[in-house]
Structures are given as C-alpha cells and as structure tokens.
C-alpha cells in the first residue's frame with residue numbers, strides 16, 4: 095500500500111470512529127465528519143465555532159449515494175449534474191429522513207456536492223459514508239485554500255489534516271437550489287451563473303448575493319447571513335474605472351497611514367496590471383491575480399486576505415472587480431470581507 099493510501103485509510107478510520115478530518119477539495123479545504131451521525135456532526139460546529147442553524151454540505155464520491163439522501167431529482171437537476179458533476183457545484187434537494195437535523199440545520203432540504211478532487215473522492219469512498227463538510231476555517235475567517243491555513247485555524251481542535259496542496263479554484267462551490275420548480279442561485283462560485291444558464295435557461299438569483307442581508311430579507315443559504323472571510327484588518331473596496339481607483343486608493347492609503355498621530359500599517363490588494371502604481375516603500379502591496387485571468391484572482395483571494403493578517407496590517411484597500419462571470423463570486427466574498435465598506439469612484 096502506498097503512503098498516500100495509508101494516510102487515507104487512517105483518515106477513514108477516524109471518520110468511522112466519529113472524528114473530524116480536514117481534506118482538500120478543488121474549491122477550498124473541508125472539515126469532514128460522518129454526515130449521517132449527529133454526534134460526529136455536532137463536533138464540526140464546536141471545532142469551527144459555527145452557529146448550529148447554518149447547514150452543512152454533504153459530500154459524495156459517486157452518484158449512487160444520491161438516492162439514499164434526497165427525495166426527488168428533477169430533470170433540471172439531472173442536466174446540471176451531467177454537465178458539472180463532479181465539480182465545484184452544490185445542489186440543494188428535498189432531504190430524506192436519514193439526513194439528521196444536525197447536518198441540514200433543521201431544514202427539510204440538504205445540500206449535496208460531488209467534488210472532482212481525486213484525494214477528496216478517494217477519502218469519501220474509503221469512509222463508506224457521505225461526508226458533511228463546511229469549509230475548514232474558524233467561523234468568520236477566510237476559507238482555507240492550503241493545509242497550512244487549516245493548521246493555523248483548527249489544528250488543536252481536529253483529529254487529522256490531509257494535505258493536498260493548493261486548492262485549484264480557491265472560492266467555495268456555487269450553490270443552486272433545485273428543490274423547487276424555480277432554480278435559485280444561493281451562492282456564486284466558479285461555475286458561473288452564465289454557465290448554468292447556458293444549460294438550463296434563466297435562473298433566479300438570491301438578492302443577498304449582492305448586498306448585506308437585512309432582517310426582512312433572509313438569505314436562502316443561511317450561511318450567507320453571517321460575517322465571513324474577514325481578516326483582522328479593516329477592508330475598504332474602491333470600485334470604478336481602474337485609473338481613478340488607483341488614484342483614489344493612493345490618496346486614501348496615505349491619509350489612513352498618518353491618521354490619529356500613529357503610523358498605521360496599510361495593505362493594498364492589487365493585481366498584476368496595477369501593482370507598480372502603488373508605493374511599496376509605504377504600503378504592503380499584495381497581488382491577488384491577473385485581471386485578464388479572473389480564475390487567478392479567485393484562486394488568490396483568500397490566501398491574500400490571510401496574508402494581510404499574518405503581516406498585522408491595520409487597514410486594507412482593495413481594487414474592485416466587475417460582477418459578471420467569476421467576478422460575481424469574487425466580489426461577493428470581497429464585499430463580505432469588507433463588511434460592505436465600498437467606495438464607488
């Protein structure tokens with residue numbers, strides 16, 4: 095048996111005896127437990143410090159497990175599964191009673207994901223049960239895209255971390271609710287709204303994707319109402335035409351640095367195209383990715399938000415992105431990281 099195989103055997107034994115294992119997926123690292131065992135699932139909420147009304151995604155390693163978990167799979171859902179599974183798409187179905195309330199957050203639906211990452215697939219397969227897994231970060235922190243991020247957030251609280259290198263996509267899966275006639279986009283991700291609409295036609299979009307959830311507009315994905323992805327630093331997004339954005343960030347960053355008579359540490363979230371337009375003697379400039387390859391920005395976002403914390407930055411100024419294609423998901427996460435602190439120029 096190869097050493098990788100031994101690691102996965104050990105991980106599966108931990109799951110079978112009710113423990114917690116962090117594992118890589120193509121989106122972000124997950125914190126897994128036996129989805130059908132309420133006692134195991136409760137440990138996930140404890141380790142993360144996560145509110146228990148926020149349901150978990152159930153991960154499967156083969157379509158054969160789906161019927162056991164969900165009541166009905168519509169034709170639309172089948173078309174989406176054909177096109178995008180395995181992959182970074184989560185589908186919400188009506189659940190069967192076998193799925194405990196602890197996993198579904200008391201809802202009558204359950205979110206299912208079939209990841210394409212091979213380590214994830216092998217791990218789930220060896221466990222022999224569906225795996226409930228939220229992102230493997232402390233609640234409220236940016237999702238982990240490296241084993242070291244999980245280590246930093248949760249090491250003492252979980253039984254094992256499987257290191258599978260960097261996550262390919264870097265943002266959590268797209269979530270679609272297919273439990274009713276109308277399909278809703280609940281969380282944008284790397285499978286874009288445009289890609290989905292090409293397969294099944296126009297879909298509805300949960301308005302909370304763009305703005306902060308207000309008390310009278312509860313997001314359909316309960317997790318979307320919580321503060322998320324927040325670094326320690328205060329984050330400000332500056333949005334608009336790129337040249338004006340750069341000029342504005344330079345002005346804001348300088349004045350923030352010398353405000354209140356103490357010198358503050360200022361970070362700038364820049365891109366390949368703009369990194370040389372800021373003074374790197376004054377500010378910590380981190381390049382999130384290449385504007386012409388949006389997927390690089392998605393892949394770098396959480397890593398860079400964590401890096402500002404690592405360097406004890408007080409305030410971050412971030413360039414905004416357009417909200418189409420993967421940009422919708424990037425801005426959704428960035429806006430949450432900023433607590434909707436956005437300056438339009």
Ligand code: TXA
Pocket residue numbers: 119121122123124125148149150151184186198201203204205207227228229230265266267269280281314315316317318
């Ligand atoms: O890419 C991902 O989806 C990662 C990896 C590990 O697979 N997982 C992940 O899980 O992001 P988590 O727990 O961080 O986010 C799950 C989201 C939450 O916003 C939750 O409210 C929503 O899915 N959700 C789960 N079950 C749901 C349901 N039955 N109906 C609506 N939303 C649901």
Ligand code: MG
Pocket residue numbers: 228229237
């Ligand atoms: Mg999460």
